[in-house]
Amino acid sequence: MHTLREAPMFDWNDLRFFLEVSRRGRLVTAARHLAVDHTTVSRRIQALEERMNTKLFDRTPAGYSLTPAGAQLVEYAEAMETTAFAIQESIAGQDLHLSGTVRLGAPEGFASAFLGARLHRFFAAHPGIQIDLVAAPRYLSLSKREADLAIGLARPTSGRLVARKLTDYRLCLYASPAYLERMGTPRSLKDLETHDFIGYVDDLIFAPELRYLDKLVRTPQVVMRSTSLIVQRDAAVDGLGLCILPCFVAATAPGLVPVIPKESSITRSFWLVTHADLRDIVRVRMVAEYLRDLVKRDHDLLIGRSLDRIDANASTATATSA
Template identity: 55%
Template sequence: MSFDWSHLRFFLAVARTGRLTAAAAQLATDHATVSRRIAALEQALSARLFERSPRGSVLTPAGESLLAHVEQMENVAARIQNDIAGSDLALSGAVRIGAPDGFGSFFLAPRIGELCRRYPELDVQLIAMPRIFSLSKREADIAIGLTRPTEGRLVARKLTDYHLHLYASRAYLAAHSPIETPDDLADHLMIGYIPDLIFTPELDYLPQVPADLKVRLTSSNLIAQMRAAVAGTGVCVIPDFMAATEPELAPVLADRITITRTFWLIMHADLKDTARIRAAATFIGEQVERNRALFMPG
């Protein structure tokens, strides 16, 4: 072997963060060490792996090719730990769960403590953000998505369908004109997503509302939209499992307008059988099944 295998850790960190300083922080070392390791790897391979600019480090074609190999090595290393390590060790370490803000904060966060108690050596990292998580880049070990992936080495299973309805605060409804038909919504302030920041088409709810809407308050965050509705700002499309936590919210035209979406549990094919990931995925599935009525009430 003409190069030091340990250099690949540094290469992977820079490839994923795009900056030497960020990679150094991730690896608990300094900028100079990362730079030296990358230079040594490039010299050993006789190839330039990154194009450097003030904006950061971008992979060259040779770097892209190497990244694919290194990610495969990373997956093999994870499988080795799962296959060879004892059962106690296999259920230790970190598992990172990426989920949309609503599911992560309102459903999973209040229940995740049971997973921690069940496996005391497991470090659970819950990322509840409105975004798509890249499992190949290790942004998460498990992702909760709104669509079933069709590309990459990913496996997915359906968790549940869930309903969304229009909601407004009881105070808002009492202070404004009645909403008896979809056409009445034209007289009310609507709350929704910022169109160009919708990270997946499944969140583009408002075109499914058959009315001339005045969307005057927008946010990239569903929790922010919901809090605005609770405060009496206007009418908002909210998942039923979130609205159920706020007694101040009342459904609007629930018998006329229902939107249905699906949550998928997604894992990388090479890591789905790793004990810590399998344990967390099983737990999430159990919790959803146990609370299915929250997602599909009535």
């Protein structure tokens, strides 16, 4: 029987190599980030497996994938890394050189029309971190680890999830000048009953927060439906019909014109959600902090401040003509 003193112990430093391979999936890529030769990485992984008497990776032509034991070890190794970074940050006062991947799930419109063009400053500050941005017309399951962070349309009500409101954003009706010239410009909500609309596929709407067209028109005449907000935007640009779009999405198509913005204005919210087990992982926390700073900096765009100016100008013009 082995005593605690006699029990073999792995080299703690081997966990750095293990984590890097788990994140990169290939020895050569992991070695590049660790600034060592790939044979060194291979040797350290092999030593760790021998010390732990278990297989941590399946080796395939496509790369290294975690075994169930490896996936279990990742959780412990991540916690140890987080503690090490906390010590380095708070006691040693040194800059953090983070590495690894953060998978971020976001609604397609927000990912495509907002986030994609605003991540360069994060990568400049943290070149070792890779972000997998999953733009999907559905919720990603954090409990099933489909993502490390997710941006949702509502605060989750179940599961071991930590949520914080990220930002409000504003939507209103938009149309192309060509459509308005052909069909006329609506002046009130009642006028909308004779217009064509672009919207979501009803039975594929994944969140009740997306059911806003019926709030403006009792029986909208929808000529095209799509699960993609970007497709809806492009159809509106092409003059197919009126479309309710977030202001930040409409801003990516300068030809679109807001239609009765005061009456058609709708406010929704984005929530930043992560699993309770991941909220203290340093690289996940860094991405979350960057997202909060990002929406704060572009708050006017997200809440459609330009629409307020349009309303103010319209009110002034009405008062002047009176």
